[in-house]
Amino acid sequence: MIEPVRFELSARDLPETWYNIAADLDYVAPVLSPATGKPVTRDEMTRTMPEALVDQELSREAEFEIPGEVRQFYARWRPAPLLRARGLEKVLDTPARIYFKYEGVAPTGSFKPNSAIPQAYYNKRAGRTGLIAETGAGQWGSAVAFAASLFGMDAKVFMVNVSFQQKPYRRALMETFGASCTPSPSMETEAGRAVLKENPDHPGSLGIAKSEALQVAFSDPRWGYTRGSALNHVCAHQTVIGQEALLQMEMAGDYPDIVVGCAGGGSNLAGLSFPFLRAQLHGGPKIRFIAAEPAACPSLTQGRIAYDYSDTAGLTSLTRTHTLGHQFVPPSVHAGGLRAHNIAPLVSRVVEEGLMEAVALRQRDCFEAGVLFARTEGIVPAPESTHAIRGAVNEAIRCREEGVGKTILFGLSGHGNFDLSAYDRYLSGSLADDSIDPGALEHGLESIPKLVNA
Amino acid sequence: MIEPVRFELSARDLPETWYNIAADLDYVAPVLSPATGKPVTRDEMTRTMPEALVDQELSREAEFEIPGEVRQFYARWRPAPLLRARGLEKVLDTPARIYFKYEGVAPTGSFKPNSAIPQAYYNKRAGRTGLIAETGAGQWGSAVAFAASLFGMDAKVFMVNVSFQQKPYRRALMETFGASCTPSPSMETEAGRAVLKENPDHPGSLGIAKSEALQVAFSDPRWGYTRGSALNHVCAHQTVIGQEALLQMEMAGDYPDIVVGCAGGGSNLAGLSFPFLRAQLHGGPKIRFIAAEPAACPSLTQGRIAYDYSDTAGLTSLTRTHTLGHQFVPPSVHAGGLRAHNIAPLVSRVVEEGLMEAVALRQRDCFEAGVLFARTEGIVPAPESTHAIRGAVNEAIRCREEGVGKTILFGLSGHGNFDLSAYDRYLSGSLADDSIDPGALEHGLESIPKLVNA
Known part of the structure; x- marks a missing residue:
C-alpha cells in the first residue's frame, strides 16, 4: 500500500469560473486617474485593456466564466498537483501535516500562465495581434511569450537591461517561444530614448521597462498591454489554484488550519488563499492566512496604506494599497523576485480587514528552507517560493514545540530551474542577506503622493 | 466540453513490477570479463553491484517486484502524464494523432530517477552509505544526488571537467541536492592522477570520469557505484514509463502504430518501447518501433554488432552490442547527450532481431522540431528528447503526404530548462550541424577488440 502523497x-x-473576492469585501477602493485624481473611467481603461478585462477589473460579481478555449489550454497541465510533503515533515520531526500546491508543472515553470493565457485570449478577441509586456527576472515575460505563441500572436518583451545581460537563459526561453526581447531602456520609445540620452549605460529598471511597454501599447493598437500581477482580474484568474486545492484537500481528507503564500505583487498568494477565504467568509472553518514577504521589500509589514503609483515614474493609475512608496528601491542583493513596492489592492484590503497576517522573512533563511525542501522533496523551488516554504517550516516547527498537529498548506508557485546561480551563491556562502537601508525606506515612504481625496 | 489532452x-x-525483456528474447549474450575474456562471474559483478541488482542483471524472468519504498518515492511524480500534442498536430496539418509520454515532471527533470531511486534503495540495503557516479552533462549525476538525498546517503559525482567549468548550474543542482561534485580528472584517484601527470589541463572525458568513479568504488566498500544506462536492470527499471503509457493509451481509446524514442545509452527508449513490444510479442498489434539517434553518434545505423568495452580506457566488462568502437569520439559540437559509442545490449538485440528500426537525425533538424514543439505545446524539450520529436514529426508529415491517420507515440524524456544555452545557439544560428569525420568513424571501428570467442 502506498501512503497517499500526491x-x-x-x-x-x-x-469553470474564476472567483472574484471583490464580491465578498465590504469596500473596494476605486482606482484613480493620474491625470484627474478622480476614479479612472472605462474609456481610460480600454486604452490598454480589452473591454472584457475592464469588466472583470471593475466587477463586484463573485464569478467570471472561464472561456472554453482557455480551459482547453489550462487542461494541458491543470489541475496542478497538490502534494503532501512527507519528506519535509519527517526531517522536521513535526506533528504537522504539510501540503503544497505545485505550480511548477506549468509551461515556463510558474503560476504566471494562469493569467497570461486569458489575457492573450481576450486581447486576441479584441482584435489585437500582439502582446506586450515588461519583465525583470523574466517570469512574466516568458509566460506572455508562451501564451502569445499558443494564440498565434506576436510577443514583445521589454526586459530590464541588466537582467537581459545577466540572464541570457531567460531571454533564450522567451525567444524559444517566439518572442522578441528588447533590452530596456531602448531607442524604440520616447521613454527609453530620454533615459539613454541622460545615461547611455543605464542598467534599466522595471519602472522604465513598464513605461516603454505602455508607450508602445498607447501608440499602436495592434499591441495589447499585459499585467503580471496586482490587478483585480489577475488575482481572479489565479484563483484556479485555490479552487483546485480545495478539492484536493478534500481528496486528502484534510483541511488547512494555516495557508501560506509568498507575497510580491500578490496574485499568486491571492490565487491560493482567496477560494479558502471565500469558504471561511461563507461559514467555513477559520484559517490563518499568512503572506510571506521578503524582508528586503516588506510592503505589508512596513508599508503604509495609501494611494500610490505602480511605477517609478508615476505614469500609472493610482491604487489604494500597502506601499513602500513608488520610489522605494529594494536592495539589489535580493535574489528572489517579490520586489514590488506595493501589492495587489485586494490582498492589501484582506490584510487591512484582519483576515490575513503578514510576515517578513530574510533571504538566507528562505534559501535554507528551500535547500531543505529540495533535499527532502526533490524539487528545487523558485527563490520566490522559498518564502512560502520558510513560512510553512516556521509554523511546522512551532507545531513541534507546542506538540500540536496542525494542517499547513503552502503555495509552491514555481520551480527554481532557472535560478541555480542564486543557489550556487547561497551554497558557497556569497549570497548576501537582505537588510534595508533605513534611508531607502524613508525615501520610499516620502514618495507616496499626498492626495486630498484619498 | 474539454477535448481530452492529458x-x-x-x-x-x-x-507493481518492472518488465525484463530478456525473458522474451531468444538470445541474450553473456557479458565477458576483461580479465579472462570469459563470462563475468557473480563474484566479479558483486564487487560494484548489490546482489539484488546482480540478480536482476542476469535474470531471464519477465518481472521483478518493485519494492514498496521505491513505489512510494515514485508516487511523488508517477504515474507521469501522457499528453496528446494537439498543438503540434494542428501546426503540422497532419491526420496523425500524436501522443507523448512526459518524463520532465520528475525531480531533476528527466527519466533518470526511475533507476537512480531503486539503485539507491538496493545499495543502501546492501550496507553502502554512499552512491558514486560519473556524469557528463549532469543528468545522471543530478538523479543520483537526488536519490541519495532521499535515502539519507552521501553522493559523490565525478563530473567531466569541461562540463564542470561550462555548466555551473548543473553542478549547483547536484550540490543543492547535497552531492559533492568533483571535476574529473582529479587528484583523488590513481586514474585521475595519471591523466593529470601527462596533461595538467586535461578537459576530461566520460571514460576517465567512469574510471575514477569505479576506482573509488573498488577501493572503498562504503560507496556503491551506479549506472545511468545500458545495463539490463537499468532498462528494466525504466519500463515503468511504457507500462504506464499502455494504460494511458487505453484511457485515450487509442493504440500506437508507431513508437519513437531517442537513443543514446538506450534505457529511456527501452523503458518506453519494451512494454509495448512485450504486448506485440504476446499477440498484440504490430508496432513500428523507431530508435532516433544523433547523426553525430550513430551506433545503431553505422556501428557494428560486436563485443566491446563501455569506456575509453577499456576497463569495463565487454558487452555484445552495436558499437562505434570504444575509442570513437563524437564531434564536440553536438549539444545533446546521446553521445554513447555503444547502446544497451537489449536494445541492440531487439534491433538485430528486426523488431525495431533506427534512424540517424541531424542536430539542427532536431532543434527545429524542438522549437516547433515548444511553441505549440509549451514545453522546452531536452536536446536529447528533440531527436524523438523530430522522428515523430517526420512520421506525422509522412502521414499528411500519404493521407493516412496513424497514431504516433513518442517519449519526451526530459525538459530542456538546463539547456537553454544550446537553444540560444540554435536560434542565433551558431549551433553547428553534426558531421562525422570519416577518419573518426574509421578510428572508432578499428578500436573494437578482436575476440576469438565473440
Missing part, C-alpha cells in the same frame, strides 16, 4: 484531479474537475 | 493515472495504477 492528490491529482482530472480535467473534469477544472474550475 | 491522460493521468492515479497512484493505484503505478506498476
Whole structure:
C-alpha cells in the first residue's frame, strides 16, 4: 500500500469560473486617474485593456466564466498537483501535516500562465495581434511569450537591461517561444530614448521597462498591454489554484488550519488563499492566512496604506494599497523576485480587514528552507517560493514545540530551474542577506503622493 | 466540453513490477570479463553491484517486484502524464494523432530517477552509505544526488571537467541536492592522477570520469557505484514509463502504430518501447518501433554488432552490442547527450532481431522540431528528447503526404530548462550541424577488440 502523497484531479474537475473576492469585501477602493485624481473611467481603461478585462477589473460579481478555449489550454497541465510533503515533515520531526500546491508543472515553470493565457485570449478577441509586456527576472515575460505563441500572436518583451545581460537563459526561453526581447531602456520609445540620452549605460529598471511597454501599447493598437500581477482580474484568474486545492484537500481528507503564500505583487498568494477565504467568509472553518514577504521589500509589514503609483515614474493609475512608496528601491542583493513596492489592492484590503497576517522573512533563511525542501522533496523551488516554504517550516516547527498537529498548506508557485546561480551563491556562502537601508525606506515612504481625496 | 489532452493515472495504477525483456528474447549474450575474456562471474559483478541488482542483471524472468519504498518515492511524480500534442498536430496539418509520454515532471527533470531511486534503495540495503557516479552533462549525476538525498546517503559525482567549468548550474543542482561534485580528472584517484601527470589541463572525458568513479568504488566498500544506462536492470527499471503509457493509451481509446524514442545509452527508449513490444510479442498489434539517434553518434545505423568495452580506457566488462568502437569520439559540437559509442545490449538485440528500426537525425533538424514543439505545446524539450520529436514529426508529415491517420507515440524524456544555452545557439544560428569525420568513424571501428570467442 502506498501512503497517499500526491492528490491529482482530472480535467473534469477544472474550475469553470474564476472567483472574484471583490464580491465578498465590504469596500473596494476605486482606482484613480493620474491625470484627474478622480476614479479612472472605462474609456481610460480600454486604452490598454480589452473591454472584457475592464469588466472583470471593475466587477463586484463573485464569478467570471472561464472561456472554453482557455480551459482547453489550462487542461494541458491543470489541475496542478497538490502534494503532501512527507519528506519535509519527517526531517522536521513535526506533528504537522504539510501540503503544497505545485505550480511548477506549468509551461515556463510558474503560476504566471494562469493569467497570461486569458489575457492573450481576450486581447486576441479584441482584435489585437500582439502582446506586450515588461519583465525583470523574466517570469512574466516568458509566460506572455508562451501564451502569445499558443494564440498565434506576436510577443514583445521589454526586459530590464541588466537582467537581459545577466540572464541570457531567460531571454533564450522567451525567444524559444517566439518572442522578441528588447533590452530596456531602448531607442524604440520616447521613454527609453530620454533615459539613454541622460545615461547611455543605464542598467534599466522595471519602472522604465513598464513605461516603454505602455508607450508602445498607447501608440499602436495592434499591441495589447499585459499585467503580471496586482490587478483585480489577475488575482481572479489565479484563483484556479485555490479552487483546485480545495478539492484536493478534500481528496486528502484534510483541511488547512494555516495557508501560506509568498507575497510580491500578490496574485499568486491571492490565487491560493482567496477560494479558502471565500469558504471561511461563507461559514467555513477559520484559517490563518499568512503572506510571506521578503524582508528586503516588506510592503505589508512596513508599508503604509495609501494611494500610490505602480511605477517609478508615476505614469500609472493610482491604487489604494500597502506601499513602500513608488520610489522605494529594494536592495539589489535580493535574489528572489517579490520586489514590488506595493501589492495587489485586494490582498492589501484582506490584510487591512484582519483576515490575513503578514510576515517578513530574510533571504538566507528562505534559501535554507528551500535547500531543505529540495533535499527532502526533490524539487528545487523558485527563490520566490522559498518564502512560502520558510513560512510553512516556521509554523511546522512551532507545531513541534507546542506538540500540536496542525494542517499547513503552502503555495509552491514555481520551480527554481532557472535560478541555480542564486543557489550556487547561497551554497558557497556569497549570497548576501537582505537588510534595508533605513534611508531607502524613508525615501520610499516620502514618495507616496499626498492626495486630498484619498 | 474539454477535448481530452492529458491522460493521468492515479497512484493505484503505478506498476507493481518492472518488465525484463530478456525473458522474451531468444538470445541474450553473456557479458565477458576483461580479465579472462570469459563470462563475468557473480563474484566479479558483486564487487560494484548489490546482489539484488546482480540478480536482476542476469535474470531471464519477465518481472521483478518493485519494492514498496521505491513505489512510494515514485508516487511523488508517477504515474507521469501522457499528453496528446494537439498543438503540434494542428501546426503540422497532419491526420496523425500524436501522443507523448512526459518524463520532465520528475525531480531533476528527466527519466533518470526511475533507476537512480531503486539503485539507491538496493545499495543502501546492501550496507553502502554512499552512491558514486560519473556524469557528463549532469543528468545522471543530478538523479543520483537526488536519490541519495532521499535515502539519507552521501553522493559523490565525478563530473567531466569541461562540463564542470561550462555548466555551473548543473553542478549547483547536484550540490543543492547535497552531492559533492568533483571535476574529473582529479587528484583523488590513481586514474585521475595519471591523466593529470601527462596533461595538467586535461578537459576530461566520460571514460576517465567512469574510471575514477569505479576506482573509488573498488577501493572503498562504503560507496556503491551506479549506472545511468545500458545495463539490463537499468532498462528494466525504466519500463515503468511504457507500462504506464499502455494504460494511458487505453484511457485515450487509442493504440500506437508507431513508437519513437531517442537513443543514446538506450534505457529511456527501452523503458518506453519494451512494454509495448512485450504486448506485440504476446499477440498484440504490430508496432513500428523507431530508435532516433544523433547523426553525430550513430551506433545503431553505422556501428557494428560486436563485443566491446563501455569506456575509453577499456576497463569495463565487454558487452555484445552495436558499437562505434570504444575509442570513437563524437564531434564536440553536438549539444545533446546521446553521445554513447555503444547502446544497451537489449536494445541492440531487439534491433538485430528486426523488431525495431533506427534512424540517424541531424542536430539542427532536431532543434527545429524542438522549437516547433515548444511553441505549440509549451514545453522546452531536452536536446536529447528533440531527436524523438523530430522522428515523430517526420512520421506525422509522412502521414499528411500519404493521407493516412496513424497514431504516433513518442517519449519526451526530459525538459530542456538546463539547456537553454544550446537553444540560444540554435536560434542565433551558431549551433553547428553534426558531421562525422570519416577518419573518426574509421578510428572508432578499428578500436573494437578482436575476440576469438565473440
